[in-house]
Amino acid sequence: MLRPTMLAAALAVAMPALSANACADADFDALRAELKQMKESYETRIQALETRLQAAEIQANQAVHTAGKAVQAADQAESQAKNASAPAAPVERTAPASLLSQFNPEISLILQGQYANLDGDIENRNITGFLTPGEFEASSGFSIAETELVLSASVDPYFRGYLNAAIDPDGGVGVEEAWFETTSLSEGFTIKAGRFLSSLGYQNTQHPHAWDFATNNLMYDAAFGGAYTQNGVQVKWVAPTDLFMEFGAEIGNGDSFPSTTSTGLGDYTVFSHFGGDVGVSNSWTAGLSYLYGKAQDRESGIADLNDVWADTYFNGNSKNWVADFVWKWAPYGNPTEQNFKIVAEYFWRDEQGSLLCADNAAEGGACNGTDSAYTSSQSGGYLQGVYQFMPHWRVGYRYDRLNDGSTHYGANAAYLPVYDYAPTAHTAMIDYSPSEFSRLRLQYTQNKSMIDISENQFFVQYIMSLGAHGAHKY
Amino acid sequence: MKSIRRIFTLLVALPTLAHAALNVFACEPEWGALTREIGGDTVKVYTATTAMQDPHRIEARPSLIAQMRRANLVICTGAELEVGWLPLLQRESGNAGIQPGRPGYFEAARYVAMLDKPARIDRSQGDVHSAGNPHIQTDPRNIARVGAALAQRLAEIDPDNAAAYQARWKAFSARWDAAIARWQAQAASLKDMPVVVQHKSFTYLLNWLGLREVATLEPKPGIEPSVGYLAEVAARLKTTPAKAVLRATYQNPRASEWLAERVDIPAIALPFTVGGAPGTDDLIGLFDVTLAELLKVAG
Numbered sequence: 001m002l003r004p005t006m007l008a009a010a011l012a013v014a015m016p017a018l019s020a021n022a023c024a025d026a027d028f029d030a031l032r033a034e035l036k037q038m039k040e041s042y043e044t045r046i047q048a049l050e051t052r053l054q055a056a057e058i059q060a061n062q063a064v065h066t067a068g069k070a071v072q073a074a075d076q077a078e079s080q081a082k083n084a085s086a087p088a089a090p091v092e093r094t095a096p097a098s099l100l101s102q103f104n105p106e107i108s109l110i111l112q113g114q115y116a117n118l119d120g121d122i123e124n125r126n127i128t129g130f131l132t133p134g135e136f137e138a139s140s141g142f143s144i145a146e147t148e149l150v151l152s153a154s155v156d157p158y159f160r161g162y163l164n165a166a167i168d169p170d171g172g173v174g175v176e177e178a179w180f181e182t183t184s185l186s187e188g189f190t191i192k193a194g195r196f197l198s199s200l201g202y203q204n205t206q207h208p209h210a211w212d213f214a215t216n217n218l219m220y221d222a223a224f225g226g227a228y229t230q231n232g233v234q235v236k237w238v239a240p241t242d243l244f245m246e247f248g249a250e251i252g253n254g255d256s257f258p259s260t261t262s263t264g265l266g267d268y269t270v271f272s273h274f275g276g277d278v279g280v281s282n283s284w285t286a287g288l289s290y291l292y293g294k295a296q297d298r299e300s301g302i303a304d305l306n307d308v309w310a311d312t313y314f315n316g317n318s319k320n321w322v323a324d325f326v327w328k329w330a331p332y333g334n335p336t337e338q339n340f341k342i343v344a345e346y347f348w349r350d351e352q353g354s355l356l357c358a359d360n361a362a363e364g365g366a367c368n369g370t371d372s373a374y375t376s377s378q379s380g381g382y383l384q385g386v387y388q389f390m391p392h393w394r395v396g397y398r399y400d401r402l403n404d405g406s407t408h409y410g411a412n413a414a415y416l417p418v419y420d421y422a423p424t425a426h427t428a429m430i431d432y433s434p435s436e437f438s439r440l441r442l443q444y445t446q447n448k449s450m451i452d453i454s455e456n457q458f459f460v461q462y463i464m465s466l467g468a469h470g471a472h473k474y
Numbered sequence: 475m476k477s478i479r480r481i482f483t484l485l486v487a488l489p490t491l492a493h494a495a496l497n498v499f500a501c502e503p504e505w506g507a508l509t510r511e512i513g514g515d516t517v518k519v520y521t522a523t524t525a526m527q528d529p530h531r532i533e534a535r536p537s538l539i540a541q542m543r544r545a546n547l548v549i550c551t552g553a554e555l556e557v558g559w560l561p562l563l564q565r566e567s568g569n570a571g572i573q574p575g576r577p578g579y580f581e582a583a584r585y586v587a588m589l590d591k592p593a594r595i596d597r598s599q600g601d602v603h604s605a606g607n608p609h610i611q612t613d614p615r616n617i618a619r620v621g622a623a624l625a626q627r628l629a630e631i632d633p634d635n636a637a638a639y640q641a642r643w644k645a646f647s648a649r650w651d652a653a654i655a656r657w658q659a660q661a662a663s664l665k666d667m668p669v670v671v672q673h674k675s676f677t678y679l680l681n682w683l684g685l686r687e688v689a690t691l692e693p694k695p696g697i698e699p700s701v702g703y704l705a706e707v708a709a710r711l712k713t714t715p716a717k718a719v720l721r722a723t724y725q726n727p728r729a730s731e732w733l734a735e736r737v738d739i740p741a742i743a744l745p746f747t748v749g750g751a752p753g754t755d756d757l758i759g760l761f762d763v764t765l766a767e768l769l770k771v772a773g
Contacts, residue, residue: 157575160565181565188543188568238543238568244536275536280524283535328533332526334724335533391698391726435697436531436558437597466597469554471562474534 105153106468110209113144117458124301124309127218128451129404129419130378131300131312133225133257144169148207158184164207188238198228199248200271200289201345202324210472213429214443214459217382218400223320223347225257228291230269244275258318259293267293284327285474291320295353305417308365314374316353339388346381357412372410379403392433400425423449439463496632499541501550501560502529503748504611505582507757509549511646512625516635525723525750529555534562542567547631549624552581553588555608577631583608585623586616589677600694611747612679614654614761618647653758657765664772668714672721672730675746688716691729699729708736718771722746740771
């Protein structure tokens with residue numbers, strides 16, 4: 001049975017030699033002699049080959065299990081072994097190296113841009129009554145948002161690495177996330193370290209391209225200045241139950257609003273998420289998270305009693321609770337045609353410490369650099385629904401509302417106003433996704449986040465995803 | 475206090491309870507059914523999707539992460555079919571045993587010869603899978619190939635029951651081979667029958683029975699046809715007529731039915747996987763019903 005194979009192999013070896021040295025009789029004779037010799041030692045060679053193949057098969061099997069990359073070797077060994085020895089072992093056929101998703105590392109690039117129509121007369125965009133990290137930039141006309149470049153891959157059988165770099169339209173590259181996580185711990189544990197978006201709440205881990213609206217909600221803007229990023233370590237555990245239960249904790253430097261410690265371990269987060277299905281068409285998730293942050297000279301801005309912009313610096317601690325709830329519906333669990341999604345999140349924040357209002361007398365402001373006691377107790381949230389009424393088309397509505405609660409400025413009360421105002425916003429959008437990699441969106445927002453202002457905002461937005469097929473979280 | 479202690483005891487005891495039977499997470503119903511045939515009562519199979527769902531587009535729901543967490547073996551088609559949701563479940567589960575490359579992760583497509591491998595890989599070509607067409611379960615000979623490998627893998631993961639897996643596989647394999655012979659005899663008249671497919675769901679089925687695919691309703695894989703494109707297909711069918719328009723149960727019937735009416739041929743929904751039609755509760759039923767549907771239109 002092996003005879004033709006062996007001869008073919010011998011010929012294959014001989015061919016290039018023959019063509020290369022067509023006239024070299026000596027070589028040809030030598031080859032002939034070798035072939036003859038080979039024929040004679042035929043039986044012994046087969047036996048030797050069989051043993052070697054068996055060894056290779058065993059080795060290859062081990063290789064497959066220790067490292068997925070060794071699959072190709074196993075494939076070769078197994079198919080050879082199948083040819084050599086009769087019993088039909090299942091042949092593992094290796095898929096060709098893929099050019100799309102099996103890139104190592106997986107690379108994807110997200111292009112985002114928009115045309116915005118905003119009220120150009122508004123200076124110092126902020127959220128009335130809330131100390132937020134600086135002003136919110138917003139510009140009318142065409143603009144591109146940060147371009148996200150994402151790379152991820154298994155480091156080895158034990159770790160996986162991930163990088164999300166944001167290329168700023170004005171130049172420069174920011175590291176949104178850069179972390180590694182374990183893939184080899186068992187019993188439901190995962191450890192992540194580096195810079196990552198905290199797992200608190202629901203929306204926090206989503207990058208802007210995954211949002212259902214062109215703009216962030218007021219809650220995340222007010223509570224976290226967009227999203228809460230942690231430079232530190234996260235430990236997470238998934239319970240071995242039918243009901244999805246996940247518990248985790250993060251400890252880190254707290255370089256991100258509302259905690260801005262520059263030295264040592266500033267803050268920690270604990271989070272929990274639960275979830276399950278209701279019948280075949282409905283699913284849900286709910287969670288409760290807590291963030292404790294220390295702030296050192298945390299910079300914010302606020303309009304003072306003379307209505308002049310003033311810089312403030314907060315020292316103290318910030319305690320935040322976040323509750324989240326998501327409900328999704330898709331007929332028979334098939335979201336392709338139609339689906340509906342409700343998201344609601346709410347946060348409560350208590351801050352205690354001292355606030356310095358920088359001297360802005362030169363601009364006609366009221367502040368004179370007084371550093372006085374500061375306490376605030378505030379909350380807020382959003383409720384949104386997104387409905388895909390036919391393939392590719394979705395409509396959505398979001399309601400934002402913050403409660404300014406109670407704020408005490410101490411001696412600074414003489415220079416800073418306390419409002420009784422609940423910032424709100426109504427947002428409606430319609431988007432069209434020709435494929436799962438592209439999306440075009442039209443959005444209208446009635447923005448009442450600033451007292452005495454009701455602003456109409458219009459957006460036309462595009463989001464394009466190139467490269468690896470990123471799996472989106474629930 | 476008492477109830478808290480009880481919950482805690484339950485949480486600690488649960489992993490050991492879960493290990494009583496081998497937990498298998500099957501991405502698609504056909505692999506769930508195959509595992510049940512080979513594993514019998516020694517395995518507890520959780521099937522992540524149904525015949526009413528598009529396996530390309532599944533949400534990484536919390537309930538799936540919870541099941542993945544406890545799985546001893548995950549069996550999926552592979553070939554990038556589940557690329558939009560499975561990697562996320564694996565990562566979020568905190569379960570080391572079922573990560574890619576581990577014995578606890580089994581990809582069926584690795585054991586069959588793939589068809590429709592694209593010559594050019596570019597998203598402008600639609601939702602192409604570089605490894606080839608992933609709908610391998612529509613050819614029963616592929617089920618046999620995957621079954622043989624799965625029996626081995628089960629034995630490897632759960633050596634205590636290795637003999638039982640082999641015995642059950644042998645028994646099933648014999649039944650299956652007999653069934654294949656029966657189906658092939660039944661389907662002799664289907665050879666060279668021209669058909670139109672909505673999505674390239676049945677490439678392996680058509681290849682097995684020798685049917686001819688004369689048109690696909692999707693201009694590119696995963697891209698829905700426009701009315702203009704459908705009219706073009708209808709015009710083409712005037713010169714190269716077909717016997718039927720085939721689609722999978724989970725697919726929207728609009729395009730199939732529009733075309734079927736236009737060129738006056740039947741539009742039929744084939745079960746595509748276990749549970750896709752009445753009488754397809756197991757793999758044998760799946761092909762019995764599929765063949766019966768095809769034979770109806772062959773007339």
